[in-house]
Amino acid sequence: MSGSEAAPDAEPEAAPESESFTGQSVRRFEDRRILTGEAEYIHDKAPEGTLELALVRSVHAHAEIESIDTAKAEDHPDCELVLTAEDLKEHYNPQPCGLNGFEEWSLADGKVRFAGEPIAAVVARDRYAAEDVAELVNVRYDKLPPVAGASEARKDEVLVHEDEGTNVPDSEHLTFGDPGIAFEEADHVVEGEYSWGRVSGVPLETAGAVAEYDPEGDTFHIDCNIQLHTLVDDTVFETLGYDPDDVYINVPPDVGGSFGTKIAIHRYVNLVAMASHQLGGTPVKFVEDRVENLQGGDVHCSERDYRVRLAVDDDGTMRGLDVFFTDDFGAWPHYPINQVLKPLSVLTNSYHIDHAEYEYELVLTNKTAQTAYRGFGVDPHHYALEMVVDEAARELGMDPTEFRRQNLIDPDQMPYVLPSKNVYDSGDYPEALRRIEAMIEDERDGGLLDPEVVAEKRKEGKYRGTQPSVVIEPGVSGSDWTDRQRSDRDALADRTPDDADELPEHLRAEVAEDGTVRAYLATDSSGQGHQTLVAQLLADELGILPSDVAVDYLDSVDAPTEYGSAASRMAVMLSGAAEGVGEELRENLVELAADYWGVDPGDVSYRDGGVDRVDGDDRLELSDLADVDAVRLGESGTYAEFDYPHPARDVPEFDEAFARKYPVYPTAAYGANAPIVEVDVNTGEVDILEFYTVRDCGTMLNPMIVEGQAHGGIAQGIGAALMEEFAYDDNAQPTATTLFEYLLPSIKNVPDIEMDHTVTPSPFTETGAKGVGEGGMIDAPASVATAINAALDPLGVTADRLPFTPDRARRRLREAGVGPGTDGEGGDAVTDGGGSGRGSHDGRFDHADSAGGDRR
């Protein structure tokens, strides 16, 4: 093993100085195999004799399938198998969907509902041959008019699913406190409309799966890079029509990124399993190519149109919040439908607001389905909320930073119960705001934001600005609330907290013959460094070196059903589980040693990788204990497992959220950001000159990893704010089907990130750590948008539509009378930034025509 031992010139933080490894920037054990090319990702798996699968995909967004002629394909000498929905329906089941009542087959059944939807699968010796064969499948379509956007879909003129009778299969309107009164009494009601473009994680590794059916055992053995393989395995075994115990799903230790997206790759997993089954057990592999991934991989994420109202008083007090949005889910409501609910966990962000309304409509259109993506629907919520806060500050004529400061939740209010019943565990938001302001102070004086520099730049048409704010990252999701949309909502009123059913985190550890420790995770990883993290934690628990802990993964059958690596859970759940399993293992080892020596367990004690007799006479090292255990019969004394219960279960503040099935996220990490942006008003280009951020995620288990996560999250947030989008044309044809169009931030787009940390431990978790996996993506888009608002404030233009691409920037500037060739003198500044302004005191939105006018 390699990794954690400090290099001779290592930076101080890499060498453990304190007693514990936890909290140190221990270098990663995962790195070596990756750096040398040895790491085996799913694309590399190919058991002897593996055949490859390719898909025939729909060229139309919406059409009846008249016929599928497979004869020519079957005649191809390399063709081993062709599958269509007809074959699937004979042997298998539809795939479970996120909402009840949808029958989705792994291959389109009779009708295609998005461009790129798989219609037939072919299998051949390799992918080259499979594509040759796929080209010979002839599909005849009867085209139907497509529906390409939420506002159009809500009219229900064209139905994506006729049986459903509507394109809005799920919606909810929740009221917290008394928003009616708040809005009526407030001095001002400010309203804005904001759009969030369809983005997603787009990990560098595409989906892949290799399945081998075992005819003797009638079982399936599937390697794939699905995320949450112990949770979402039902999307596979139910589809195959097998018991969970007969479908072994394994995820390689190295997955080339997921960010939530690979939760929903079950279609591919099912198809390779079915193909291997049909071929009597020959292994079949599928590797999604990039065009498939972007166009029809079921992996887009939120596309939202918001209307938000904020009730504020003259003195700057925020009284009420009213949020309405539509989310364009694409053709099928897949699993992560509950991302429309997650924003409830941070409903009012860092602000104290007692009264709120929250309403959404989940809309189906002729686009590829949504999956989860880092942030899980919170990122657009924060964006919309921060936008309306800016709007309100403008209307009140208040400094937007002061306005924010005045409404921040105070440290004495912690733990703070939100109107939507989630609880913020700890934090000092005013302090975070103070710090971020201190960080940019130098820039205001002789730096990037020096008034003279700013004025000089404006003469060239370059507008600079920043807007500090504090943004919350909810962490460590519970699982009980996640099926709210499949529950009888009327029955929820009668529930008690005890009805909530939470999933624990499972961890196993055993002592190997050589005295090293082997741990088994019941989750999967995709670059977060979980092996390193568990090695650190267990090393501390057992008083050994992290390099003496090897960490492996369990398959879906071996592992109990549990949530896994999502929703910023792992740091917290794994620390709890490691503490539990460590204690258990120490106890077992003590008993084993006592048994061996024939003494009372009270006469021995565990210390630093071995057990001592209290009388000092003897010691058994871990390797000795392994020997002792090997000759013993019966229960193993060198093995332990532990299920760490969800930390919110024991915190009474969460009871109401549990009872009502509202999102429960017991940790609230936060970031205060101040990206300094420069908008070239002549070309609409936005340049982020420097990204300042102060972050607090409680105790940092491995600061190096924490910072790395934040860097990556911020880069993704910048992408969502400025570059990335899965756009569609009026025929619902995707216009971003390669990475030339779906623009991932390149090294030239990501600025220097200047990061500072504060540490406010969580009172609700074992180590004080908070979930941190989604930071950056959750907060950076809102921060970039408000920085743009600040920069363009003199021109009255706001970033009311993300990504704020150069053409959209120019459109807004044009509307504000800022012509090209602006040298800072020109331009009719108007104060109304498109679509926003005063709202009404009476009544909410006219939904029929709100949310989503300008889709250009």
Next chain:
Amino acid sequence: MSVDDTPQTEPPTEEISLTVNGETVSAEVEPRLKLSDFLRREQGLRGVRVGCEHGVCGACTVLVDGKGVKSCLMLAVQADGSEITTVEGLTGDGGALHPIQEAFHETHALQCGFCTSGFVVATKELLEENPDPDRDAIEHGLADNVCRCTGYQNIYEAVERAADYADEGSHGGGDG
């Protein structure tokens, strides 16, 4: 689609002979076979990662006669007579990490690692041409590689550290 619908039973093939990570290799390949697939599939060099197959991500970058090339946009048959180096070829005897690999490890310049081979190989070319690159030069030199995980911050650090190691004529990494 070619005019002829009847599938060819005998695909055309070509003989090639090349050097891969110092070893001479001969093979018979279909002309359509991409260099990336040849290296991964026939040579077992899975460190050649494939992220897009259209020349954007750079995960498949290898050195062909010392120059960085996206192996998904080169045919195996075109590499006939060339010398190829992949990330596997950088690792020293006994598995010692190359100073660039070491620098990436020490600075946490990789997370999921799918882009890493490409970045390491591109860094090799960059440092050979410019042993002491500033941030702009690094930006320019790594413009063909996309990383979705790290936000590039630590990749700058890694390249700078690798350049320092090259300066010192050795590298500090002790944990190979």
Next chain:
Amino acid sequence: MKPAQFEYHRPDTVQEAVELLDEMEHRAELMAGNQSLGIMLSTRLATPENVIDINRLDALSGIEVADDRVRVGAMTRHREIERSDALGRAVPMLPEAAEQIAGPAVRNRGTFGGSIGEADPAGNYPCAMAALDGTIHLRSVDGEREVPADEFFIAHMFTELEENELIVGGSVDCSPWPSERSGMAFDELKRAAQTWPTVSAAAAVRVDDPGAGDPTVEEARLALANAADVPLGVPDAEDAVEGEPLSEGSLEAVAEATMAAADPEDEMHADAEFKTEAAAEYARRAIRTAYERASG
């Protein structure tokens, strides 16, 4: 994303190559740097029966500067153009255009001739060659012929090239651009390193006396990429700046002339209106930079 089957041919001489082309005509695709064709093959948007790989035609690779004429071989890689000192002195627009193409790995393979032949309206060299009144050199079994750049590009990805012809290179008369009183600029709006520019502007300016405070523009050239379906020259913009020192007023006229001439296609995140404005702004910038460079 795997190519369909094809027969592979690798001629060793230009003569062999044109003979093969003559034999196969539309049944063959020429493979140069493969940075664009490779994508078309992968997506099977191109499924040629034959591929003629011209990477071993060493005679087509290289840069020659002699007697006021610069000649760039078709198989010269972007990397070589970017780094050529001789080009940097004679027609600095070409290295500047080259170095802005993607990143080093793409530039190590991509070729001058490939880009000219692809005739993407967003391409850098077609635009530069149009700005510089360059000439494209073609060869077939019947011999060589020369086509001026402004006649070569006919429409989106459509050129004068006959099916049996090979691009052997391009040349530029640099006599109008004495380095001591000329300046050139190639400036592009590009949203990320890995993608194509939204629009680009190529400008060349010669002044009377670089020592003077406000030298007079003797001659100016301007072409834009992706502002129309071919590289777009803007003679009205050139006229607007010639014969007087560059001024805000004449730059405004450049922008107006560009707006009038531009006729771009809508794209995602760049509709025609935006591209027209951006073209005007980049035209203004490129002319200004070229003028500043000419004025020393």
